[in-house]
Amino acid sequence: MRIHLTDAGTISLVEPSNFRALDVLVDPQPEEQRLKALRRIGAPEGEGHVRLSPDVLRFLSGHAGEAEWEAGFAAMLAYAAKAGWVDEAGRVRAHLTFGEARGIVSSEDFRAAMRALPAGISAITAKGPKGDCGMIVSSLTSISAEPPMVGFFVHQSSSMVPVLREQDAFAANILGQEHRAVLRGFMLAEQGEARFAEGDWLREGEGPAQLADALARMECDIVHREQIGTHLLIVGRIRQSVSREASPIINFNAGTRVLAEVAAE
Template sequence: MSLSTAHRTVGSADDPAWFRHVLGQYPTGVCVITAQPEDGPPIGMVVGSFSSVSLNPPLVGFYPSVTSETWPHLQRAGNWCVNILAAHQTDVCRRIATAPLAERFDGVPWRPAPSGAPIIDGAVAWIDCVPVAVHDAGDHKIALAEVRHLDTASTELPLLFFRSGYGSFAPLTLTAYDPEMRLTRPLRHFELIRSIAQELPDHGLRCLVTAPVSDSVVVVGQLDPPSATPSAQPTTLVGQRLPFRPHGPSIFEAWAPEREQEAWVARFAPDSQEAEIRALARIRERGFSIGLGSEGHRRFAAALERLAAEPGAVGNEELDALVASLDYEPPELSDEVLAQARVISAPVFDNEGNPVLALTVFGFKARPDVVRAAIAAVTACAGRATSSLGS
């Protein structure tokens, strides 16, 4: 034990300021509990003490102060809607927290939930519920509600409250959300190999984990090194669907059955088909795919940045055209060629030998030694990930 630790005065739990200070080290989300009275304007109350309580039955809870002026109005309501605010909605949070009760929704767009309670436009998610119990808990109440309807409403990151301030967070690892249950298998694969893939950010490499889904490549996970600028606005491509089109990366087709490969090659123009056959062979021989820097790559990277900041900002036709302009699988990997490398992808196989995920690293310096190290890191990780899936 250090001297500073041994002689530190431990604060008392009876000191409210110290209690708030210590508990303030734990970040919480920011929610607005809304209701629509039969005889008046909608009401809302900001809470940071919201949580899920039970799956069966589906219960949620929050903890209003006994001195809250809004709580008695909410308690009389027959339905509540929990709105999980997005990172950009601090103005909504402050208005509902400070405006007079009857004016809190002035200028705040909303639509009714199935119960009629307000769903605030731009909220990350909403949970429509029915009050079932209220219990005493010191200077607060424990309010429980049974969930009737719920949905996600935005791909934005949530608003957080931490150390008496509002903000968001810079995600180092994210997983795609799958409300329609179309990504169950790829997401399970990602969860199984996540700890292995996390080694790539430890090498300073940014990594996207993608999976083929129908006619798209879906970003199911993102792993980033700690940001040098943590205050920067966090962005993510997780959940983004990218076109699986010629002349894009063929990492998933290189090990596909022969008939599927033939169908893939047939999608190319006749004068490009032989080159694509050779490109697929290079990927199989090398065990990875490599993309080079070019004007097309720079435009594609810029489009991805736009998509990360604002999902839907780039249309499918524009993405198709950008994918077609990319430069992949050079015949030789000389130092001169490696100095142009921008992305490297390695496949992860399932227990039947099918490529089900790709680990794609980028953001490395375009130097031959750095690129070789990146190739070694991503192929080694992909190999261990394949073993973890039982292949």
Template sequence: MIEATDFRDGMSLLTTAVNIVTTEGASGAHGFTASAVCSVTDNPPTLLVCMNQTSRSHAHFIDNKTLCVNVLGAQHEYISNAFASKLGSEERFQQGSWTEMATGAPVLEDALVSFDCEIEHIQEVGTHSVFMCRVVAIKKAEQQSGADESLV
């Protein structure tokens, strides 16, 4: 039998993007730092987002039925730390500059890319909820001046 601590220790070595996942709606604006995000299919464009059911914002994501995955760069470490902390939602959103797209979920203006989504299906697996999210809008960061065009 695999111990949970051995599994977590092993998974901590898996390199992945760090994201701020946000929501806005009748339940207000909420967000959390997540690495458990991946693509499912491009037709229709769908993402999978995992969230711990004990998270204080879990119910708000379910109520709002929308989310935005904001993919962070190294310059966003302070925002990632704020959204992973015990700060309240209002204090978290004081970090960075925010806008919105189709769903109204907060979009980090200088995120590498933001995927604005509607939550279509929720599957409970152990301690987490797996959100299957239809992407309804995408915003990519403006190209940095002097960047090599072939890399974009």
């Protein structure tokens, strides 16, 4: 099995049922970022090794509790202990493998490619310590129907990051053509109540504000957060949703667009 620490900040376990080998593949990245990633999974040891808790491997494997996998894993740990690779704390020693630098697209080319991708526009809202907060995203996406989950990305410098890290809920409000004023307010106004000057917003108790006539509005409980590159991924399980038929507003080529019907041939 191999833990992969990517230069985007993600951690995954490759071939979790391969009990004949254990190492950590580290993508090329700044030393500070590399050490931070290693400390997330264990204790760095010298320049070429890291001590891993078996519980970390179990968690990453996705097979914890499965009898056949646990038997193979126990045999691997027993072999490592016999070879002297397990310390008094029960942590197993893993070799670090450093990946080679790979070609990567420039930021300018990346942005140009993403501008060619049409995407719906949504207002994400949450209840902060000083009241309602909100932001505009074009990254809202469906993740799962069972259980029903959606997710979106927010830049690490956004004023919404502290709120989304501390709060346990958000609302996703999909905007339509009639919501240009709402969009403009969220883009230009200061964070807080000023962003909610336009639109008919529903507020119930301590829950996030919801746009009454949104194409769809979904109240979600946050179930996962993960830093990936420059952005924070937020995943929410949908508690309740309301939707209606209408025309959306679209983000395309760094501007807003509306859909036009194409006559059938």
